[in-house]
Amino acid sequence: MPSFAIGVDLGGTNLRIAAVDEQGALLEKVTLGTQVARGRDYVIAEMCDAIRELSAKCSRAGRMIGAGIGVPGIIDQRTSMLRESPNLPGWDNYPVRDEIERRLGAPVILENDANAAAMGEAWLGAARDTDSMCMITLGTGVGGGIVLDGKIWHGMTGMAGEVGHMTIDPDGPPCKCGNTGCVEQFASATAVMRMARDAIASGRAPQLARAANAPDVEFSAKLVYNLAIQGDQPARDIFKRVGWALGILIADLVNMLNLNMYVIGGGVSAAWSVFSPPMFDELRKRSMVYGATAPVQAVTPPTGASADATSPATSHATVITRALLGSDAGLYGAARLPMMTDEKSANRHIA
Amino acid sequence: MPSFAIGVDLGGTNLRIAAVDEQGALLEKVTLGTQVARGRDYVIAEMCDAIRELSAKCSRAGRMIGAGIGVPGIIDQRTSMLRESPNLPGWDNYPVRDEIERRLGAPVILENDANAAAMGEAWLGAARDTDSMCMITLGTGVGGGIVLDGKIWHGMTGMAGEVGHMTIDPDGPPCKCGNTGCVEQFASATAVMRMARDAIASGRAPQLARAANAPDVEFSAKLVYNLAIQGDQPARDIFKRVGWALGILIADLVNMLNLNMYVIGGGVSAAWSVFSPPMFDELRKRSMVYGATAPVQAVTPPTGASADATSPATSHATVITRALLGSDAGLYGAARLPMMTDEKSANRHIA
Numbered sequence: 001m002p003s004f005a006i007g008v009d010l011g012g013t014n015l016r017i018a019a020v021d022e023q024g025a026l027l028e029k030v031t032l033g034t035q036v037a038r039g040r041d042y043v044i045a046e047m048c049d050a051i052r053e054l055s056a057k058c059s060r061a062g063r064m065i066g067a068g069i070g071v072p073g074i075i076d077q078r079t080s081m082l083r084e085s086p087n088l089p090g091w092d093n094y095p096v097r098d099e100i101e102r103r104l105g106a107p108v109i110l111e112n113d114a115n116a117a118a119m120g121e122a123w124l125g126a127a128r129d130t131d132s133m134c135m136i137t138l139g140t141g142v143g144g145g146i147v148l149d150g151k152i153w154h155g156m157t158g159m160a161g162e163v164g165h166m167t168i169d170p171d172g173p174p175c176k177c178g179n180t181g182c183v184e185q186f187a188s189a190t191a192v193m194r195m196a197r198d199a200i201a202s203g204r205a206p207q208l209a210r211a212a213n214a215p216d217v218e219f220s221a222k223l224v225y226n227l228a229i230q231g232d233q234p235a236r237d238i239f240k241r242v243g244w245a246l247g248i249l250i251a252d253l254v255n256m257l258n259l260n261m262y263v264i265g266g267g268v269s270a271a272w273s274v275f276s277p278p279m280f281d282e283l284r285k286r287s288m289v290y291g292a293t294a295p296v297q298a299v300t301p302p303t304g305a306s307a308d309a310t311s312p313a314t315s316h317a318t319v320i321t322r323a324l325l326g327s328d329a330g331l332y333g334a335a336r337l338p339m340m341t342d343e344k345s346a347n348r349h350i351a
Numbered sequence: 352m353p354s355f356a357i358g359v360d361l362g363g364t365n366l367r368i369a370a371v372d373e374q375g376a377l378l379e380k381v382t383l384g385t386q387v388a389r390g391r392d393y394v395i396a397e398m399c400d401a402i403r404e405l406s407a408k409c410s411r412a413g414r415m416i417g418a419g420i421g422v423p424g425i426i427d428q429r430t431s432m433l434r435e436s437p438n439l440p441g442w443d444n445y446p447v448r449d450e451i452e453r454r455l456g457a458p459v460i461l462e463n464d465a466n467a468a469a470m471g472e473a474w475l476g477a478a479r480d481t482d483s484m485c486m487i488t489l490g491t492g493v494g495g496g497i498v499l500d501g502k503i504w505h506g507m508t509g510m511a512g513e514v515g516h517m518t519i520d521p522d523g524p525p526c527k528c529g530n531t532g533c534v535e536q537f538a539s540a541t542a543v544m545r546m547a548r549d550a551i552a553s554g555r556a557p558q559l560a561r562a563a564n565a566p567d568v569e570f571s572a573k574l575v576y577n578l579a580i581q582g583d584q585p586a587r588d589i590f591k592r593v594g595w596a597l598g599i600l601i602a603d604l605v606n607m608l609n610l611n612m613y614v615i616g617g618g619v620s621a622a623w624s625v626f627s628p629p630m631f632d633e634l635r636k637r638s639m640v641y642g643a644t645a646p647v648q649a650v651t652p653p654t655g656a657s658a659d660a661t662s663p664a665t666s667h668a669t670v671i672t673r674a675l676l677g678s679d680a681g682l683y684g685a686a687r688l689p690m691m692t693d694e695k696s697a698n699r700h701i702a
Contacts, residue, residue: 074643078667083643132507146607148499155609156483157667159640162606167599167637169521179602179637248518251530252603255513256497258506286518286530289510292425292434316429316508 002062003342006051007335008069009113009327012036012087015043017050018328019058020335024124027058029331040090048103066107066338069100070116070330077158080110109337113330115152115161117323118145120333121263125324130260134253135323136163136246138268142184146257151340164188166252168245186245187275189221189268195238196224205234225271236274243275247282254287254318265323272322283320293318353413354693357402358686359420360464360678363387363438366394368401369679370409371686375475378409380682391441399454417458417689420451421467421681428509431461460688464681466503466512468674469496471684472614476675481611485604486674487514487597489619493535497608502691515539517603519596537596538626540572540619546589547575556585576622587625594626598633605638605669616674623673634671644669 004027009016015034019027030050035042047069055064073085073092080097082088101108111119118135127133131150137143142164146153153160164184165177172181173194185191196219199205200212207227212219227235250262264272283290295317323329355378360367366385370378381401386393398420406415424436424443431448433439452459462470469486478484482501488494493515497504504511515535516528523532524545536542547570550556551563558578563570578586601613615623634641646668674680 144607148504153499153608156611156669157609157644159643160607160609162609162640165606165639166603168518170519170595170599177639178642179639244521248521252517253607255516256495256511256604256607257504258508258511258513260507288516288528288530289513291529292510293508318507 003065004058004061005065005335005338006054006067007331007333008047008051008067009116009330009334010034010047010069010071010088011113012072015047015050016331017047017054018331018335019054019061020332021061022339024332027061028054030054036088040088040094044096044099044103048100051104064106065342066109067100067104068109068111068116068334068337070111070113070334072113075110075112075158077154082110107338107341109341111152111334111337112145112158112161114143115145116333116337117143117265117329118147118161118333119152119336120325120329120331121265121323122147122150122333123336124332125329126263126321127261132259133261133263134163134257134259135263135265136249138187138189138264138266140189142188143266163249163253166249168248183245183249187242187249187268192221192224192238192242192268193219195241196235199234199238207232208234221268222270225274228271228274239271239274240278242268242271243278244282246275247279248286250279250320251283251286251290254283254290258289258293259318261319261321263321263323265326265329269322280320290318295319354416355409355412356416356686356689357405357418358682358684359398359402359418360467360681360685361385361398361420361422361439362464363423366398366401367682368398368405369682369686370405370412371683372412373690375683378412379405381405387439391439391445395447395451395454399451402455415457416693417460418451418455419460419462419467419685419688421462421464421685423464426461426463426509428505433461458689458692460692462503462685462688463496463509463512465494466496467684467688468494468616468680469498469512469684470503470687471676471680471682472616472674473498473501473684474687475683476680477614477672478612483610484612484614485514485608485610486614486616487600489538489540489615489617491540493539494617514600514604517600519599534596534600538593538600538619543572543575543589543593543619544570546592547586550585550589558583559585572619573621576625579622579625590622590625591629593619593622594629595633597626598630599637601630601671602634602637602641605634605641609640609644611670613669613671614674615671616677616680620673631671641669646670
């Protein structure tokens with residue numbers, strides 16, 4: 001019997017819900033505002049209503065297997081409770097999973113949103129032809145997720161994949177995590193803005209200063225990127241720094257895990273054309289494992305592909321590439337999770 | 352029927368061979384000099400003779416399952432050939448595994464020596480009560496091995512676990528791997544010696560200078576350690592640097608993999624008492640995942656245990672500890688490898 005699953009991306013701003021079939025086709029999708037201020041119980045009730053409505057609409061597509069819910073925060077995989085979730089106050093130490101499962105009468109899996117995005121890219125996106133990959137999401141912060149042999153690597157307590165807080169420069173800028181010089185301090189949208197403000201304050205970035213002070217325009221990482229592609233040197237230098245940090249990070253990941261593929265997503269990944277050349281320079285210099293496994297031919301990449309990649313699927317080469325699913329990665333990845341559990345229990349039946 | 356396996360530690364200097372039973376008991380052990388200069392075929396013949404002899408001696412202990420061979424160098428796990436092995440010239444791109452298997456008439460597994468040591472500690476040593484661990488070996492260089500869910504994590508081409516070449520300080524000393532500021536440049540015996548020579552050259556380390564110039568004494572990392580435990584400040588500062596680098600490395604590993612246990616072995620690990628306090632300071636500061644999973648009570652450790660550990664086996668705490676098996680870790684780990692393959696095929700038979 002054909003079947004489908006529900007994927008939920010529960011952000012601090014938006015609550016997005018999708019029904020996805022086992023081949024990865026999107027059946028239905030709905031976006032609601034997350035009314036965080038009205039409290040946890042309100043949001044859970046609204047989410048469950050929307051899931052039931054979506055499921056009913058899709059009933060012709062078969063059995064509803066369950067729901068996967070991507071949440072910004074750390075999930076203790078032993079208890080399926082949120083440990084820390086600054087954007088969802090009042091949700092920690094509450095049996096979120098059990099409560100939603102009870103209301104839906106179907107299996108529910110909670111997952112960190114960066115891990116869900118990694119699973120989405122691994123299932124249907126840039127890493128669909130490989131078993132093991134790491135996703136790096138460059139947003140307001142830098143998140144990450146590791147997929148090994150097709151499954152999210154959670155580690156001991158579900159906190160694995162925090163690549164954004166790996167140390168790039170031990171004496172670098174302080175991070176709210178307590179460390180100094182984290183990846184997040186060089187490669188997030190927040191870091192791009194900070195570096196831009198520093199450049200403006202130095203008096204050596206007149207175009208950036210003009211852009212920052214323009215009326216009716218919100219100063220953003222995207223604006224810095226626009227100046228960079230127009231050739232403004234101070235703006236280019238900022239993305240050079242982004243690429244430098246990502247090159248060191250990926251060299252570390254390659255040396256440690258020797259995975260097939262590293263996928264870069266999130267808003268800042270749109271600046272690929274300006275940060276990826278210095279990123280690959282740094283990576284080649286810093287990882288002997290990459291040197292031994294880099295694609296043989298360097299070709300001019302099509303948009304969205306690795307500057308070093310030839311044919312990811314056919315060779316044992318380390319591929320660094322852009323994410324393909326955009327903000328839907330987390331939705332698809334979340335929907336995939338109950339399918340995997342379902343397949344496993346089906347296999348147990350057969351055996 | 353009871354059985355045993357052969358573990359081989361094929362170093363550039365010594366060839367050590369052991370017969371180990373399935374409970375991890377050592378049945379027999381022999382150490383030969385590795386006559387590398389006499390060429391690959393000579394060494395392989397000698398190894399196979401010694402393995403046969405040892406197996407015959409142990410025949411009362413049951414069936415010989417096979418042999419695991421730990422080799423210094425990178426092994427391509429797809430072909431079981433050596434890719435690079437500076438200490439074993441002429442061994443690369445030769446079917447070492449197939450040739451030994453043919454001569455012994457038993458299954459043979461080739462493994463990188465640092466991975467074999469990790470497996471040894473995971474099976475019988477410091478990490479025997481956990482499923483997932485990372486071993487860091489501080490010797491002439493810094494090696495590493497990652498065990499996930501009881502199995503060595505090889506990555507795509509068998510090159511995973513190169514923790515010694517992760518970047519600690521992007522602008523640090525150059526490494527022969529092509530990178531600058533690798534862990535190996537701060538935490539190996541070679542690095543300790545380099546830092547000692549630098550301190551002597553600065554003119555501010557009179558005791559180190561005296562020790563270095565003493566007749567009949569070879570200047571070594573151990574000598575620097577001896578001065579450090581006697582309270583010599585320049586010598587202590589060197590191990591502070593070792594601890595600093597290891598703290599950054601382990602914070603990265605914890606943030607990325609969230610493993611149960613990190614085991615530090617190799618000759619330099621004997622200096623635990625002087626490098627571990629700054630290592631734990633750095634780790635606590637730099638890893639929020641460690642902060643969330645550190646043992647609750649800090650107790651004064653017994654020799655060989657983590658300065659932060661309480662009871663590794665009973666809690667979901669991140670434990671950093673010293674290796675327990677010394678230079679035998681690689682021998683035991685190598686012997687374990689054919690047993691794992693044997694168990695797997697036995698299970699297949701049953702199913």
